[in-house]
Amino acid sequence: MTVLILTxxxxxxxxxxxxxxxxxxxxxxxxxxxxxxxxxxxxxDYAHGDFDGHLSVNGHVLSMGGLRxxxxxxxxxxxxxxxxxxxxxxxxxxxxxYGMLHSAAARWMNHPRSADQARLxxxxxxxxxxxxxxxPPTVFTTAPRLARExxxxxxxxxVKSASGPPPGDPALALPTTLIGPDADFSAVAAGPALLQRxxxxxxxxxxxxxxxxxxxxxxxxxxGQVDGRYGDTGQGWEPVPVPERIGKSVHEYVTLAGLAYxxxxxxxxxxxxxxxxxxxxxxxxxxxxxxxxxxxxxTVALWLAQWRSDRNPVRLR
Amino acid sequence: MxxxxxxxxxxxxxSAAVTPYHFDPARQLNMLPNGRPAVSDPxxxxxxxxxxxxxxxxxxxxx
Numbered sequence: 184m185t186v187l188i189l190t191x192x193x194x195x196x197x198x199x200x201x202x203x204x205x206x207x208x209x210x211x212x213x214x215x216x217x218x219x220x221x222x223x224x225x226x227x228d229y230a231h232g233d234f235d236g237h238l239s240v241n242g243h244v245l246s247m248g249g250l251r252x253x254x255x256x257x258x259x260x261x262x263x264x265x266x267x268x269x270x271x272x273x274x275x276x277x278x279x280x281y282g283m284l285h286s287a288a289a290r291w292m293n294h295p296r297s298a299d300q301a302r303l304x305x306x307x308x309x310x311x312x313x314x315x316x317x318x319p320p321t322v323f324t325t326a327p328r329l330a331r332e333x334x335x336x337x338x339x340x341x342v343k344s345a346s347g348p349p350p351g352d353p354a355l356a357l358p359t360t361l362i363g364p365d366a367d368f369s370a371v372a373a374g375p376a377l378l379q380r381x382x383x384x385x386x387x388x389x390x391x392x393x394x395x396x397x398x399x400x401x402x403x404x405x406x407g408q409v410d411g412r413y414g415d416t417g418q419g420w421e422p423v424p425v426p427e428r429i430g431k432s433v434h435e436y437v438t439l440a441g442l443a444y445x446x447x448x449x450x451x452x453x454x455x456x457x458x459x460x461x462x463x464x465x466x467x468x469x470x471x472x473x474x475x476x477x478x479x480x481x482t483v484a485l486w487l488a489q490w491r492s493d494r495n496p497v498r499l500r
Numbered sequence: 501m502x503x504x505x506x507x508x509x510x511x512x513x514x515s516a517a518v519t520p521y522h523f524d525p526a527r528q529l530n531m532l533p534n535g536r537p538a539v540s541d542p543x544x545x546x547x548x549x550x551x552x553x554x555x556x557x558x559x560x561x562x563x
Contacts, residue, residue, distance in 0.1 A: 241526070242526070342504070342505055353511055354511070355510065356512040360508040369501070370503060470552045
């Protein structure tokens with residue numbers, strides 16, 4: 184039974200898991216959907232009331248009947264590397280590939296339906312509420328008056344992007360940024376603004392959840408630091424235990440969201456409270472493992488290698 | 501009118517880093533010039549920054 188990893192060739196975080204699977208003798212097929220059609224070949228048969236399908240790339244072949252699990256890691260857009268790419272070809276290729284994979288009886292990390300929903304930042308905040316996390320007051324609005332009132336009420340407020348920086352040239356970064364009450368809020372009408380009360384923090388916390396296993400890491404923050412992803416604080420990530428209450432909330436969250444893997448970001452305040460900031464369903468873990476030695480890639484590999492279908496295979500007869 | 505959030509965008513800068521490994525289709529792993537897997541050199545991976553939470557491509561914002 185084979186593990187299918189959907190990711191780009193240059194993804195060395197995936198390498199960490201592939202090498203663990205090699206070490207246990209678990210068959211792996213690594214595919215970037217961008218290479219389909221072309222370098223990769225697909226065929227799916229729906230006939231005589233039955234289904235089977237095959238994928239091949241770089242001399243490796245996978246039958247859908249032998250598919251154990253699927254890790255959606257960093258897949259490219261289907262057909263992105265095709266000789267004549269187009270939105271239509273991407274749509275057709277997505278239908279062929281993901282339609283075939285959904286027809287098989289495999290477990291997903293994470294299931295695309297759950298992943299799509301889990302990417303919605305406002306929804307994350309609601310699930311965090313329901314899971315018992317401390318969540319900083321937040322507003323997501325296109326109303327300049329409400330944005331101004333929110334900042335007047337909470338004073339220290341950050342603005343952040345829900346979907347990441349805009350694509351294009353020149354490349355832009357959108358770090359979480361403190362704004363003041365004197366900001367010009369009229370532009371809030373031109374696009375939804377996500378405003379959140381700033382949490383003065385003494386540390387960033389990254390908690391990686393793999394199935395039932397939790398790995399928390401902590402990095403001391405500089406005074407007044409806002410976005411720990413940008414700039415070098417001179418501090419490193421260190422492993423820390425997961426408080427029992429946080430662990431319960433994490434398990435509640437991933438159950439509600441239907442996630443097998445998630446990377447949570449928290450801000451630890453001066454009282455030691457972990458404030459929920461966001462949950463990245465496809466969050467990076469390589470840098471945490473490399474700095475802390477936590478066996479995250481090994482745990483991902485073990486989860487993928489277990490034989491347990493998320494559901495019964497599709498039966499047409 | 502420019503959306504409010506984009507007022508706080510910054511130039512990302514162009515990365516001049518060249519990854520010192522290449523993908524080996526047979527092993528399905530990235531390999532170093534010395535023939536060893538890239539994952540065998542954690543210090544190098546940390547130095548090139550390709551496993552960090554800002555290393556995602558434009559299509560992967562949830563890092």
